[in-house]
Amino acid sequence: MTAAAAQLDALVTAPRLLVALDFDGTLSPLCDEPMKARMLPAARTAVEALAAVPCTWVALVSGRSLSDLRIIAEHRDDSPLLLAGSHGAEYWTPSGGTVEPAEQPYDLVLRDRLRADAEQSTRGLRGVWIEPKAFGFGVHTRLATPTDAVAAGDAIDALVAAHAPHWRRRTGHNILEFAFRDEGKDTAVAHLRELVRADAVLFAGDDVTDEDALRSLGSGDVGVRVGEGHATAAAIVCSDIKALAELLSGLAGRRAERGGIDCEHACA
Numbered sequence: 606m607t608a609a610a611a612q613l614d615a616l617v618t619a620p621r622l623l624v625a626l627d628f629d630g631t632l633s634p635l636c637d638e639p640m641k642a643r644m645l646p647a648a649r650t651a652v653e654a655l656a657a658v659p660c661t662w663v664a665l666v667s668g669r670s671l672s673d674l675r676i677i678a679e680h681r682d683d684s685p686l687l688l689a690g691s692h693g694a695e696y697w698t699p700s701g702g703t704v705e706p707a708e709q710p711y712d713l714v715l716r717d718r719l720r721a722d723a724e725q726s727t728r729g730l731r732g733v734w735i736e737p738k739a740f741g742f743g744v745h746t747r748l749a750t751p752t753d754a755v756a757a758g759d760a761i762d763a764l765v766a767a768h769a770p771h772w773r774r775r776t777g778h779n780i781l782e783f784a785f786r787d788e789g790k791d792t793a794v795a796h797l798r799e800l801v802r803a804d805a806v807l808f809a810g811d812d813v814t815d816e817d818a819l820r821s822l823g824s825g826d827v828g829v830r831v832g833e834g835h836a837t838a839a840a841i842v843c844s845d846i847k848a849l850a851e852l853l854s855g856l857a858g859r860r861a862e863r864g865g866i867d868c869e870h871a872c873a
Contacts, residue, residue, distance in 0.1 A: 608840070609827075609840050609841045612827045612840055612841075613827060613841075613852075613856065615805065615825060615827075616805055616807055616827055616856060616860075617856065617859045617860055617863060618863065619803075619804045619805035619825075620660060620804050621660050621662075621801060621802055621803050621804045621805075622660065622661045622662070622803060622804070622805055622806075622807070622860070623662050623663075623664065623794075623797055623798055623801055623803035623805070623806045623807070624655050624661065624662070624663045624664070624806075624807045624853070624856075625663075625664045625665075625666045625689075625793070625794050625797060625806060625807070625808045625809075625818070626652070626663070626664070626665055626666065626808070626809050626810075627665075627666055627667060627790070627809065627810035627811060627812065627815050627831075628642070628644075628665050628666075628667045628669065628674065628677065628678060629642055629667070629669070629778075629811075629812075630778060630810075630811035630812055630831060630832065630846075631809055631810055631811045631815075631831045631846065631849065632644045632645065632648040632649075632652065632665075632846060632849075633645065633648070633677065633846070634846065635747075635778055635779075637747055637748055639669075639673075639677075639736065639745070640673065640676065640677060641677075642677045643677060643679065644678070644679075645846050645847070645850065647846075647847055647850035647851075647854075648846055648849070648850045648853075650850070650854065651849075651850040651851075651853035651854040651857060652686070652853065654853075654854055654857035654858070654861075655853055655856065655857040655860075656685045656686060657685075657857075657861075658857055658860045658861050659864075661857075661860060662685075662687060662797075662801045662803070663685070663686050663687070664686065664687035664688065664689060664793075664797050665678055665680075665686060665687070665688050665689070666689040666693070666790050666793045666794065666797075666808070666810075666818065667688075667689070667690055667692075668691065668692050668738075668743075668775070668777070668782065668790075668814055669690055669691070669738075670690055670691055670695070670737075670738050670739040671688060671690030671691065671695035671696075671697060671703065671705070671739070672690075672739075673690075674688055674690045675688065675697070680697075682702075684699070685699055687699070687797060687800070687801075689790075689793035689796070689797060690739070691738065691739050691740055691784070691786070691788070692775075692784070692786075692788050692789050692790055692792070692793065692814065693788040693789060693790060693791075693792040693793030693794075693796065694706060694739070694740055694784075694786045694788045695739060696796070698800070705739075706786070708740075712740075712785045715768070715769060715785070716740065716741055716742070716785060718768075719741075719742070719764065719765065719768060719769060719783075720735060720737060720742045722764055722768075723735045723742060723744065723761050723764060726760045726761065726764060727744070727757045727760060727761070730749060730753040730756055730757050731748075731749065731750070731753060732746065732747070732748030732749030732750065732753060733745065733746055733748075733749045733753060733754070733757040736780075738782070738784065740784040740785055740786045741772060741782065741783045741784035741785055741786075742782070742783060743780050743781065743782040743783075744757055744758065744761050744780065744781040744782070745779060745780050746758070746779050746780070746781075747778075747779035747780075754779070757781075758781050761781060761783070762774075762781075765783050769783070769785065771785075772784060772785050773785075773786070773787050775813070775814050776813055777812045777813055777814055778811075778812055789814070789817040789818070790808075790810070790814060790815060790817045790818035791817040791818050791820070791821035793818070794806060794808055794818045794821060794822075795821065804825070805825045805826055805827075806822060806823075806826040806827075807826065807827045807828075807829065807856070808822060808826070808827075808828055808829070809828075809829035809830075809831060809839075809843075809849055809853075810829075810830070810831065811830065811831040811832045815830075816837065816838055819837060819838040819839050820838045822838075827840060827841065828840050828841070829841045829842070829843055829849065829852065830842045830843070831843050831845065831846060831848075831849050832844070832845065
């Protein structure tokens with residue numbers, strides 16, 4: 606048995622399991638128009654199967670603003686799925702609903718001003734667009750030429766360095782993101798682990814920002830990277846979303862077959 610297989614076997618018998626999943630590129634294909642992203646059917650089936658297993662909590666952990674994450678995940682108020690938006694600055698739980706941090710007016714004013722300045726400074730670059738986020742903004746370059754993508758990044762880097770050098774900078778698949786909050790997906794996983802009192806965690810993601818969470822996992826946890834060809838802290842690499850869906854479905858089936866797991870069924 607490989608080390609990865611042994612780790613998955615341990616998750617089958619974990620008394621309380623948290624399965625935390627990135628969304629874009631992990632459950633949904635990356636889209637030119639981000640708000641059109643949706644889970645692949647196989648991924649949704651796997652997520653729903655896991656969420657139905659006793660003592661198993663499923664969370665979506667995304668850099669998206671919580672409001673946008675709920676839209677693309679087609680997440681309803683009666684959903685059992687937990688949500689962590691904005692890299693762990695916003696949360697939604699079945700028992701508590703939405704939890705958002707209180708912000709200083711200065712931060713919000715600066716956010717809005719820099720968004721407007723970012724839009725103005727990239728206006729002449731075709732295929733570049735600015736995505737409003739709860740605590741900052743993202744610069745999308747998926748539809749831009751390589752030259753224009755570099756120009757956009759240079760312009761926004763200079764803008765933020767001049768006016769908000771304390772903001773956190775992140776890179777991802779054809780996106781450059783800035784935020785005045787410092788939470789990362791490692792923060793989100795730690796909070797969710799404590800919330801459901803998980804004995805073990807499976808985290809899966811596909812992007813650079815997911816490595817924060819993957820590096821934070823403990824010896825009894827399992828990290829999964831979706832997509833090959835990049836250095837990762839994950840113990841398991843799935844070639845694509847379909848392969849991850851198969852892994853998650855298998856885990857759901859094995860935990861359901863085992864049955865009799867002793868835990869409290871309500872999320873704290």
